[in-house]
Amino acid sequence: MGDSDNIIHNHTQLMFMLRPLFMSVPRVSTKLRQFMVPLIMLLAVLGATGMATCVWLSQEIATSKSGIKTTDIIHTKTWQLLPLIPVTETNSRRLAEIQSILFSTTLGNAARHDNQKHQLDMLQAEWRTSLLPALLSATSPQAATPQLEVFAEKVTALNRVFDIHTAKHIKQAILIQKCLAVMLALLVVLIIMQWRITRHASKNTPPTQLFSPETASFINNATVLQRINLVLNSEGPVCQRIPSILFELQSVTPLINLQLRIYEHDENQHYYEVSYTAQQETDCLNCPRDVNPAPVAGTPLCWRLHNRQHFYGILLGELPDTQELSGEHSQLIETVAAGITAVLAIEQQQAQQQQFLLMQEQSDLAKNLHDSLAQSLSSMKMQVGVLQMQGNTLDNDAQTLVGQIRHELNSSWVQMRQLLSTFRLNLNEPGLKTALEDCCEDFSQRLGFAVSLNWQGVSSHIAEHQILHLIHIVREGLSNVVRHANATAASITVEENNGWVTLTLFDNGAGIPENISDNSHYGVLIMRDRAQSLNATFSLQSPASGGTEITVHFRASKRHSPGSSE
Numbered sequence: 001m002g003d004s005d006n007i008i009h010n011h012t013q014l015m016f017m018l019r020p021l022f023m024s025v026p027r028v029s030t031k032l033r034q035f036m037v038p039l040i041m042l043l044a045v046l047g048a049t050g051m052a053t054c055v056w057l058s059q060e061i062a063t064s065k066s067g068i069k070t071t072d073i074i075h076t077k078t079w080q081l082l083p084l085i086p087v088t089e090t091n092s093r094r095l096a097e098i099q100s101i102l103f104s105t106t107l108g109n110a111a112r113h114d115n116q117k118h119q120l121d122m123l124q125a126e127w128r129t130s131l132l133p134a135l136l137s138a139t140s141p142q143a144a145t146p147q148l149e150v151f152a153e154k155v156t157a158l159n160r161v162f163d164i165h166t167a168k169h170i171k172q173a174i175l176i177q178k179c180l181a182v183m184l185a186l187l188v189v190l191i192i193m194q195w196r197i198t199r200h201a202s203k204n205t206p207p208t209q210l211f212s213p214e215t216a217s218f219i220n221n222a223t224v225l226q227r228i229n230l231v232l233n234s235e236g237p238v239c240q241r242i243p244s245i246l247f248e249l250q251s252v253t254p255l256i257n258l259q260l261r262i263y264e265h266d267e268n269q270h271y272y273e274v275s276y277t278a279q280q281e282t283d284c285l286n287c288p289r290d291v292n293p294a295p296v297a298g299t300p301l302c303w304r305l306h307n308r309q310h311f312y313g314i315l316l317g318e319l320p321d322t323q324e325l326s327g328e329h330s331q332l333i334e335t336v337a338a339g340i341t342a343v344l345a346i347e348q349q350q351a352q353q354q355q356f357l358l359m360q361e362q363s364d365l366a367k368n369l370h371d372s373l374a375q376s377l378s379s380m381k382m383q384v385g386v387l388q389m390q391g392n393t394l395d396n397d398a399q400t401l402v403g404q405i406r407h408e409l410n411s412s413w414v415q416m417r418q419l420l421s422t423f424r425l426n427l428n429e430p431g432l433k434t435a436l437e438d439c440c441e442d443f444s445q446r447l448g449f450a451v452s453l454n455w456q457g458v459s460s461h462i463a464e465h466q467i468l469h470l471i472h473i474v475r476e477g478l479s480n481v482v483r484h485a486n487a488t489a490a491s492i493t494v495e496e497n498n499g500w501v502t503l504t505l506f507d508n509g510a511g512i513p514e515n516i517s518d519n520s521h522y523g524v525l526i527m528r529d530r531a532q533s534l535n536a537t538f539s540l541q542s543p544a545s546g547g548t549e550i551t552v553h554f555r556a557s558k559r560h561s562p563g564s565s566e
Contacts (some may be wrong), residue, residue, distance in 0.1 A: 231245055305344065
């Protein structure tokens with residue numbers, strides 16, 4: 001039985017458990033009871049159906065999302081093969097890595113799920129019969145470029161199909177939830193109208209006696225479920241929507257100190273929290289926290305938020321020692337947890353798709369630069385080389401000038417290659433720490449010593465667009481260490497204080513030249529511009545102990561809602 005079947009089964013079972021309560025209440029008139037019982041049952045079934053639909057659609061979206069993510073990795077790693085030509089035994093593992101991803105079970109399942117098995121078979125055949133032989137036999141990047149472009153276009157086409165299926169499921173989820181929300185609202189209105197009519201007709205019966213406590217509690221829970229469903233399908237960042245949901249749960253259950261802990265990429269080490277307390281209605285670790293909830297003696301409880309593909313987080317709460325959690329409350333919490341899981345799944349897919357589109361745009365820009373400016377620089381280098389070979393026909397001043405031109409061309413060529421590598425930067429996994437670890441591993445090989453990463457208790461979520469700017473700043477700073485610093489050690493430190501994050505890059509090299517200026521060093525200008533895009537403070541200095549220190553101080557951004565932009 002799947003997640004959706006479990007939810008419907010639990011709520012149907014709850015209806016039959018509570019039906020005798022309605023029939024055994026003498027204080028409710030027969031006419032009112034006959035009218036209210038089916039309406040209340042229908043109200044609960046609609047709420048459960050909405051949650052079950054969200055769970056089912058989230059599973060559909062997660063499957064297509066795995067196809068999008070896998071084809072994105074294949075596309076990026078394929079373009080990264082060009083600088084490795086000719087292929088040697090050392091870098092041939094890159095070919096094996098791409099082949100393992102291309103023929104992986106994850107991609108095969110996604111293709112079968114979206115009826116794209118034939119297109120995947122064609123892509124795999126293109127790799128076997130065309131691209132792989134071309135890469136192995138090529139002696140220069142230009143020799144394998146045509147086959148690589150054809151393969152990349154087919155990967156992009158398959159990615160686009162996965163994206164279309166994902167967008168279709170998202171639209172279906174929104175439409176179904178809107179329809180259910182309207183139906184739930186109409187049912188609530190009918191119940192209230194009938195209750196008022198009956199109260200009017202029973203002047204001698206106080207309104208509080210029209211329903212038994214069990215019936216009133218059931219109606220209240222159904223209404224809360226309807227309000228939570230509306231909030232789940234509203235727009236806005238998660239840290240703005242979740243506190244109201246936690247408030248609703250805390251108002252109808254004996255739980256206290258409810259918190260939602262959201263993990264980054266199935267990791268238990270990196271997460272951020274959203275909570276609700278009686279002292280502070282909206283509490284998010286992305287914002288300064290001035291009020292701490294008073295400790296209460298109770299039993300800690302948790303509900304895992306996950307589907308078949310991913311683990312998203314944990315819903316935490318405390319049950320006071322003097323209270324008990326009924327079966328009705330447990331089923332209500334499990335239903336809400338399933339709805340939150342569906343929202344987190346859709347939001348994560350949207351965030352990764354936005355990241356893919358940005359990476360695709362940068363990859364296209366890098367390709368255009370490679371085909372235009374990089375080729376022109378290469379041609380000029382060859383022409384200057386021919387000119388230097390005719391040294392006997394040139395005077396000394398001309399030979400000196402030609403040598404200077406060749407030196408500048410070589411420098412420009414190296415900077416162009418580094419720029420192309422930066423444009424093709426790909427964040428395979430979400431989260432700043434994961435991206436920095438990949439960056440440290442990359443530059444440790446280029447520097448010949450390990451670049452250390454000091455991650456000091458950062459709990460706030462850092463948005464994807466902030467991560468991208470920070471990685472570009474770090475890569476530019478480490479590139480300067482490679483080119484100019486003559487350093488023997490380098491480190492990256494990330495720490496947080498009340499939602500403000502400080503990133504520090506330090507090396508023990510030669511330090512900053514006295515004549516440096518932003519206008520004459522494009523790397524410094526680029527880093528400063530990216531820091532301004534984050535509304536961050538940027539500093540570049542040489543400590544008294546020597547070396548160079550780059551500091552970026554910024555406020556962690558709240559998680560983007562699905563479909564939002566920077």
